[in-house]
Amino acid sequence: MSKILEIKNLSKHFDDFTAVNNVNFSVEEGGFFSILGSSGCGKTTLLRIIAGFQQESEGDVIIHGQSMKGIPPEKRPVNIVFQNLALFPMMNVRENVAFGLKRQKLNKATINSKVNEMLERVGLNGFENKKVTDLSGGQRQRVAIARSLVMNPSILLLDEPLGALDRKLREHMKVELKLLQKEIGTTFVYITHDQSEALVMSDKVAVMHNGQFEQIDTPRNLYKNPKTSFVAGFVGDTNRFELRSKETDSITTKGGWTLQKSNLNSSAEVLYMRPEAFILNPDNQLNDVDQFEVTIKTILFDGSNTKLSTTVNASDEELLISLPQNAQFDGIVEGHRLNIGIHRDDIKCF
């Protein structure tokens, strides 16, 4: 697949603040690329530079092999779905979606058929003449996406479009958006602070921190093999321990908990272990699995996401462990001691 968007050495400086710092990446045609970062990390600035609303200080944005230097937003083959959607409140659904096509001076019949086709695609047929202010959050969302997609952009930029929706609807729209993208095949560049959105929908995710990309990877790799300490701590739930000492084949946390781990990076300072990486009541025969005893403090019940808050008996340090909701572990109650194990590959040190 060919590269549709390339970002080369892109930087954006404000007076005494660097919002985007030497960012490089490329997006393949038809891909779903997410930029994940907490607020203020520079992701919105980056998106606005790609759209042309802000000027880069250094570097280049290349779309279809063509530099976008000096090309205004209305001439770029990209469209953007704004965070607050920016629907035109004085127009109805049809007029909103047709707005861009009318600017291209297409004839009425073409505009009508394109608008109808797009509204059908996002499941809004029958709503043509409704005012956008009378629609629900999810419907407004779809109008905004339809309004951009009808322009047939090379790249669709989405600026946290699900942020304003309630949780249930957000979960639903996540799946819908992913399916829509698969169906129409337009390249999506999606920015969000919600890691679940990024992980569920994307082919590739870039984690952004302080204006720089920490890691660009598939969602699975990002989760399984974080390359930096920030990514390990930011993506997914995790247990974080600072290290006190390192031996050739073992490490000890500040609280005095010693784990078996070899091939350490010499600069390692912290270790991360995911709650679901722990094996409850492991078999003694398992290879490469460190085994410990913990005491259960409380059970944090949250359906499929239920966790045990425990203390490690060896060091009195706190440890979160996922608790599968099946009959096997029904007997677990507060105050119990429990044997757990963790595979050495699941201990990440940085």
Next chain:
Amino acid sequence: MKQNNNNSFNITFYLLIVPVLIWLVFMIVIPHAEMLISSFLVEDDEGEMIFSFANYIEFFTQKIYWLTFVKTAAYSIGVTLLAFIIAFPIAFYLSKVTSKKNAGFLMLLLLIPLWVGELVTVYGWIVLLGDNGVINHFLINIGIINEPITMLYTNFSMVVGLLYMSMLFMVIPVMSTLQSLDDSLIEAACDLGATKWDIFTKIIIPYSMPGITSGAIIVFMLVIGDYLAPNLLGGKNSLWFTEQIYNSFLQTFNWNEGAAFGFLLLMLSSGIIWLALKLSGQKLDKVGT
């Protein structure tokens, strides 16, 4: 207990509504009813008041009256349009371009003419526009003209005066709707390929239409019912319909005719506003929201 609460609520409610009702009934309903009745009365040969359409017939048969009437309407519409053309860029600048702090200061400057009152500002314009006034003096001194240009006591000076006293009432409602216009709407339009002209005509103007409408209604009402500016700045050739009403009441002492004229002006202004709302597709209940 509940009954009690309801009662006290009712008493408070009536206490609050009474001043409004008194004002409505005694200052608006009764005088207008009185005027309406009086406009249908004429004195017969014996000095008795009898019912008649004569006052209204007088209006339609005397050319000067309805010519003034049409002129007043046409000029009021014109001044409203001019007020919009001048006020819109000001409102746009104050709400979208300049900083909040600057906008507050500039707004204060705009308000100053209101503080000194219309009579004083009208005399201010007389000083500026007169044959020996500031502007002519300046133009002659820098050598652009040799003879003073007659500006005072013309339609021009009248329009200037009317604009000056009414323009602010266009700026404020337009500004407040523009303030609520999210910049991302403009960016979205831009992103969808709209030119600057498209953005202005398809986004900014339609969005601020409620503010423009309420501003236009206020300006139009102020202008069509104004007396000072046409009288003091307009001179003899610029008859305004309010001057006809004044003449009927206080020059010829024909109060019944004056009442009829007053009612005609009320009908005219209401009619034009109704028509303008119909044409622009605006609804009165949406105006100013």
